[in-house]
Amino acid sequence: MSNLTLFNSGVSLPDYLRNEDDITKSLAGQSNSKTISIKGGVWRMVSGGEEIARNEDRAMNVVIVAAAKTNSRTFFIGKYEEGKDVGPTCWSADGVKPNEEVPAEQRQFDNCANCPQNIEGSGDGKTRACRFSRRLAVSLENDIGGDVYRLQLPAKSIFGKPVDGKMSLQAYANFLSGHGVPISGVVTEMRFDTAEAVPVLRFKAVRPLTREEWELSKASGVSEEARRAIEFKFAVKADKTPALPVAFTQSPAAVEVAKVESSIEEVVEPVKRTKKVVVPDVPTDKPNVSDILSDWSTDDDE
DSSP states (O other): OOHHHHHHSSOOOOGGGOSOOHHHHHHHOSOOOEEEEOGGGSEEEEETTEEEEEEOOSEEEEEEEEEOSSOEEEEOSSOOOTTOOOOOSEEESSSSSOOTTSOGGGOSOSSSTTOGGGSTTSSSTTSOSEEEEEEEEEEEGGGTTSOOEEEEEEHHHHSOOOBTTBBOHHHHHHHHHHTTOOGGGEEEEEEEOTTSSSOOEEEEEEEEOOHHHHHHHHHHHTSHHHHHHHOOOOOOOOOSOOOOSSOTTSOGGGSOHHHHHHTOOOOOOOOOOOOOOOOOOOOTTSOOHHHHHHHHOOSOOO
16 A cells, blocks of 8 residues: 555545554654645655655545644745745744744844834735744545644735635634534645646635544644644754864863763753643534535536
8 A cells, every 4th residue: 555545635644554663663763743734736646855745636525633822924135946845934823023042143023013024014915924834734635533634824824805705714614613513523625726826725615523532632732743733943054164173183081081972962852731722522513514514506617
C-alpha cells in the first residue's frame, strides 16, 4: 500500500498499524508530524519537510479537529525563492506582538497594529508585507481518529464574505455557529477556488459525523499531534559560526580537559505546557444536523 494510496483513496490504515514503532522513528531521524500543503493548487502531504504524497483533486474532505485560537502573522525579508529554506524574520502567534523567541534585532516593532510592515503598500502593490495565516489540525474523512495533519491557511482563505455559496474559513465558522453546529462535528469539504490566481480554499459542510466518529474527533482534538499542528513557533537559526575551543596554533597537549568541559554550556530544554482543549458535546436539544445540512446543499460544485 503506497503513501499515495493512503492519502488519495478511501482505504484507511488498519487500527493495529496506526502506532509508529521505534524502528521507523529511528530510521526517519526526525519529527513524524505531518502537514497538508496547498502549494501550487495541489494537495501535498509533507512529512519532515519532504513531500511524500500528492493529490491533484480539486476538493478534499476532512474533519477540523482543532484550530489555533487566533490568526498569526509572519514577515519575511526579500522575496520567496523556490527550494530555499528561509525562516521568517519576525513572527507573532497571536497577531498582537512578536513572539518572545524573535531576536530583538529582527523585531520590526513592539506591536503588530502599529508595525510599519502592517501598512498597506509595505508589500507588493497594495498588500501588507506582514501576512496573516491560521493553523488548523485536520483528519481525513476516511481516517478519522488516525493521523492529524497541520494545514496552514493564507489570509485569502481565512477572510471574505460568501460569494455564490463559496465560504472563507471565517464565513464558514460563522455559518455553523449560527446553527449551533460544532465545526469538529461535521465533515468539511475544502475546495480550491478556481476563480483565484493563487491557491485559495473555500469551505462547506458535507455531512454530520456519526456518534462514533464524533468521539474520535474529540479525542484527536486534544491529542499531542493536534497541539503540535496548531502551535506557531519557529527555530531561531544562529548567524554566527561557533568559535573553536582551541586555536590551531596551540598544541592539543596544552589544553586541559577541565577547561574544555567548563566551556560546554548546559542547555535546558524549555518545558512546553499543553493546554487541554475541551470540545463540547453536540447539544441534544438542537435541530437534527442531517436536516440542517440537507438544507445547505447547493449546486455550486464546479
